[in-house]
Amino acid sequence: MSIKSKAMPAEVVEIYIAGDYDKARDICRQFCARVPRCVTVSRTQFIYTHGEESGVVVALRSYPRFPQPPQLMPLAEILADELMEGLCQRTAMLCNRSTHEWRYLDCENTQDREPTK
Secondary structure, eight states: OOOOOOOOOOOEEEEEEESOHHHHHHHHHHHHHHSOOOEEEEEEEEEETTEEEEEEEEEEEOOTTSOOOSOSHHHHHHHHHHHHHHTTOSEEEEEOSSOEEEEEOOGGGOTTSOOOO
């Protein structure tokens, strides 16, 4: 038996979102079943002016076992949107080495909102 290795450029995109840890894990499992991928899910606590809430950090990492596109951000955006919907959250933040992207539900431009009087 010999030990072999594969390497690839390192990339990490972290998704920060409030919500239930177990539900987030379920959403990530479903995502990884559709898109061969490995993600990590960690509990976190958001503390901000006048409040705090529990949530998760989901990390997508380059992983030589699963061939992937050169950029993880497009996949992270898809997963973040699924987490936002599944966890009933209006916002999520995606972070990599060069960018922090705040994704949010634009309630001003939705088709299903109540008409204003």
